[in-house]
Amino acid sequence: MSVTVIDAGEDVGAGSTPRATGGYRAQFSSEINIRLSLFSRHMLLRFAEETGVDPEYRQCGYLFLAETEEQLAGLTAAVELQKKCGVEGVQIVRMEEIAAINPHIALNGVVGGSFGSTDGFIRPLKILEGFIMASRRQGVRFIWGEKVTGFRTNGEWVKEVITGKHEYAAGSVVNCAGAWAGKVSGLAGADVPIRPLKRQVAATMPTDIIPPDLPLSIFLGNGFHFRERDGRVLLLLTVDPEAKDAFDTRVEHSWVQRVRTEADRWVPKLRDTQIDREACWAGLYEMTPDHHAIAGRVPGFENFYILGGSSGHGVMHSPALGLLMAELISEGKFRTLDVSALDPGRFAAGKEIGGVHLI
Numbered sequence: 564m565s566v567t568v569i570d571a572g573e574d575v576g577a578g579s580t581p582r583a584t585g586g587y588r589a590q591f592s593s594e595i596n597i598r599l600s601l602f603s604r605h606m607l608l609r610f611a612e613e614t615g616v617d618p619e620y621r622q623c624g625y626l627f628l629a630e631t632e633e634q635l636a637g638l639t640a641a642v643e644l645q646k647k648c649g650v651e652g653v654q655i656v657r658m659e660e661i662a663a664i665n666p667h668i669a670l671n672g673v674v675g676g677s678f679g680s681t682d683g684f685i686r687p688l689k690i691l692e693g694f695i696m697a698s699r700r701q702g703v704r705f706i707w708g709e710k711v712t713g714f715r716t717n718g719e720w721v722k723e724v725i726t727g728k729h730e731y732a733a734g735s736v737v738n739c740a741g742a743w744a745g746k747v748s749g750l751a752g753a754d755v756p757i758r759p760l761k762r763q764v765a766a767t768m769p770t771d772i773i774p775p776d777l778p779l780s781i782f783l784g785n786g787f788h789f790r791e792r793d794g795r796v797l798l799l800l801t802v803d804p805e806a807k808d809a810f811d812t813r814v815e816h817s818w819v820q821r822v823r824t825e826a827d828r829w830v831p832k833l834r835d836t837q838i839d840r841e842a843c844w845a846g847l848y849e850m851t852p853d854h855h856a857i858a859g860r861v862p863g864f865e866n867f868y869i870l871g872g873s874s875g876h877g878v879m880h881s882p883a884l885g886l887l888m889a890e891l892i893s894e895g896k897f898r899t900l901d902v903s904a905l906d907p908g909r910f911a912a913g914k915e916i917g918g919v920h921l922i
């Protein structure tokens with residue numbers, strides 16, 4: 564089987580991957596996401612050996628913080644499910660434990676939390692580099708700087724992929740265009756509900772106030788979270804963007820002010836540390852209606868597949884989802900882990916994946 568990757572970017576990493584902050588977690592509230600994380604973790608631990616590139620998976624932990632009893636009950640149910648699925652080192656934590664795990668946060672307003680010690684950090688661009696190096700060794704061809712502009716179809720078959728420069732005959736086609744995947748599916752007349760959602764990151768001026776191995780800490784109320792990366796503190800806050808254009812990736816001044824306010828409230832030690840406006844960035848999540856990935860054959864087609872819509876978790880789940888998609892195409896089924904619940908047809912069939920989304 565010969566494989567060709569066609570990417571509109573002039574070089575590696577034109578999409579969201581370089582803009583990811585690099586978190587890995589198994590603390591999810593749906594069984595399928597927990598199992599994808601466990602499978603990915605298994606692969607991350609062997610990634611360097613398999614690809615030749617170290618993904619720099621550091622098990623620093625993730626600390627979720629509840630501000631209401633209801634949020635804490637959600638975390639408790641999620642932790643029970645995670646344990647049932649085989650996640651190790653995950654537990655509900657009370658105030659004294661929280662203070663020991665992260666002594667840098669103000670606890671006024673926090674009622675409890677959950678901590679997962681095998682969660683932590685990965686390097687998105689290292690993972691991308693590893694995939695590319697390993698697949699090149701297997702003979703995969705990469706074409707950069709060609710945007711897919713259409714498909715030649717015959718009934719249920721995609722016969723050719725059309726770019727601005729060439730037309731490529733295709734046996735099977737996988738749409739993995741990230742936040743643009745909904746648009747790309749539309750070129751074949753298919754409706755796949757993957758939509759962009761801007762997410763912004765504020766970076767402080769260089770500082771050693773927060774240690775590099777401090778667990779990523781997330782407040783469930785509004786999704787404010789922070790971590791150290793490369794000598795700066797990264798601050799994030801889940802707020803809907805003001806920009807009307809869903810593909811806009813400019814950092815919004817009002818958002819920076821809001822994240823500053825949250826940082827001042829929850830991380831008092833950071834009050835004297837400036838945000839470096841030049842170092843802030845924004846990128847696009849690839850959202851689906853139920854915040855879970857879409858993996859499978861596009862309804863109405865025999866050889867057109869979609870892999871995407873991880874809704875902000877696409878780097879951490881990429882080792883598992885990539886392998887599973889290869890199994891589906893080459894063997895006709897997901898062999899290692901049954902993720903048929905991620906089928907693209909679930910939305911039309913009323914089978915969206917339920918559950919509370921932690922963030």
Ligand SMILES: Cc1cc2nc3c(=O)[nH]c(=O)nc-3n(C[C@H](O)[C@H](O)[C@H](O)COP(=O)(O)OP(=O)(O)OC[C@H]3O[C@@H](n4cnc5c(N)ncnc54)[C@H](O)[C@@H]3O)c2cc1C
Pocket residue numbers: 569570571572576577578579580581582583584585586587709710711712739740741742743747762763764845846847848849870871873874875876877878879880
């Ligand atoms: C601020 C931020 C923080 C994040 N943090 C994390 C995190 O901590 N952990 C995590 O797991 N995930 C995180 N994510 C999500 C993660 O970045 C994405 O889930 C992941 O990068 C998706 O990878 P992808 O390869 O599917 O898409 P992308 O990396 O976006 O790649 C899509 C590719 O499709 C190409 N393309 C688009 N249209 C066309 C076309 N018409 N023709 C040809 N090529 C095309 C683009 O050039 C691009 O190279 C974060 C995202 C953001 C924005």
